[in-house]
Amino acid sequence: RAKQEGRGRLRFYETRMGVQVRERRQIEHDLRHAVERGELRVVYQPQTRIDTGEAVGFEALLRWEHPVRGTVPPNLFIPISEETGSILGIGEWVLRETCREAASWDNPLRIAVNVSAVQLHAPGFAELVHEVLFTTGLSPARLELEITETALVRDLPRALATLRRVKAMGVRIAMDDFGTGYSSLSNLRAFPFDKIKIDSSFTRSVDTSEQAATIVRTVLGLGRGLGLPVLAEGVETKAELEFLGAEDCHEAQGYLLGRPGPIDRFRDLTTGRPVAAEDAA
Ligand code: C2E
Ligand code: MG
Ligand code: MG
Ligand code: MG
Numbered sequence: 001r002a003k004q005e006g007r008g009r010l011r012f013y014e015t016r017m018g019v020q021v022r023e024r025r026q027i028e029h030d031l032r033h034a035v036e037r038g039e040l041r042v043v044y045q046p047q048t049r050i051d052t053g054e055a056v057g058f059e060a061l062l063r064w065e066h067p068v069r070g071t072v073p074p075n076l077f078i079p080i081s082e083e084t085g086s087i088l089g090i091g092e093w094v095l096r097e098t099c100r101e102a103a104s105w106d107n108p109l110r111i112a113v114n115v116s117a118v119q120l121h122a123p124g125f126a127e128l129v130h131e132v133l134f135t136t137g138l139s140p141a142r143l144e145l146e147i148t149e150t151a152l153v154r155d156l157p158r159a160l161a162t163l164r165r166v167k168a169m170g171v172r173i174a175m176d177d178f179g180t181g182y183s184s185l186s187n188l189r190a191f192p193f194d195k196i197k198i199d200s201s202f203t204r205s206v207d208t209s210e211q212a213a214t215i216v217r218t219v220l221g222l223g224r225g226l227g228l229p230v231l232a233e234g235v236e237t238k239a240e241l242e243f244l245g246a247e248d249c250h251e252a253q254g255y256l257l258g259r260p261g262p263i264d265r266f267r268d269l270t271t272g273r274p275v276a277a278e279d280a281a
Pocket of ligand 3: 200
């Protein structure tokens with residue numbers, strides 16, 4: 001009996017795995033055509049100076065509008081696209097789309113674009129950045145590339161060489177999700193970063209957990225010591241923002257200050273003038 005049940009369960013798992021494998025293959029396949037079919041779009045989330053409350057830039061966040069599945073979150077499809085290599089085409093599309101968009105703003109705010117490890121290590125990445133800046137006419141100083149620590153560990157010398165070339169163009173580099181990857185401290189020393197982004201897992205509990213508060217204070221001290229501004233991600237409450245302000249954190253990003261949305265929702269910021277009531281309606 002037990003044997004029978006065991007076999008039944010095994011078959012159940014096999015079927016489930018079969019479904020998962022098939023679903024994954026389907027996503028891989030659909031992803032290959034997502035760019036050309038115009039299914040990708042970028043939403044923008046404001047990055048705000050804490051002391052003055054003014055927006056200094058936006059982070060570009062990718063969305064995939066799948067014809068059947070609806071909106072697929074990046075945490076689901078980016079890892080798959082990294083494995084299959086389709087991230088290269090997708091990443092190029094995001095870079096071009098966001099630089100073109102930002103170049104059209106009256107208000108010269110920064111645009112932060114996430115770059116995957118696969119892009120960073122692919123030949124020609126620095127050339128791509130150069131070409132996109134040239135084609136769109138965006139001032140390099142307005143572009144910030146967000147790189148995670150895990151993106152660096154694959155081939156350190158290669159990643160470093162690419163980042164140096166991009167930085168030499170005047171582009172800024174931010175370390176994303178700081179505190180969640182590996183060997184953060186040596187990376188900070190070796191890489192030409194311009195900003196540290198504290199991961200939202202630390203920000204989230206800063207007002208309720210003494211440990212989280214200590215970690216955030218330590219990262220802020222590190223930033224001060226290294227002369228790097230720090231941005232706190234995932235700020236959702238006033239208490240969190242007040243804590244960060246009191247600790248001299250420079251910038252913040254999160255639902256409290258603005259949820260990611262289509263750029264048209266932020267025209268008051270990109271034009272630098274308030275949108276008239278009838279336009280906003
Ligand atoms: P990330 O770069 O760390 O982006 C921050 C994530 O936190 C975004 O999730 C954003 O929507 C979310 N977020 C912002 N404020 C809050 C908040 O107050 N509370 C909470 N709970 N979440 C908040 P999203 O858009 O789902 O993106 C997830 C990740 O996918 C990003 O993490 C980034 O690693 C990756 N990603 C997004 N767009 C791109 C892209 O164009 N290229 C690459 N390579 N990766 C991307
Ligand atoms: Mg990011
Ligand atoms: Mg992050
Ligand atoms: Mg909290």
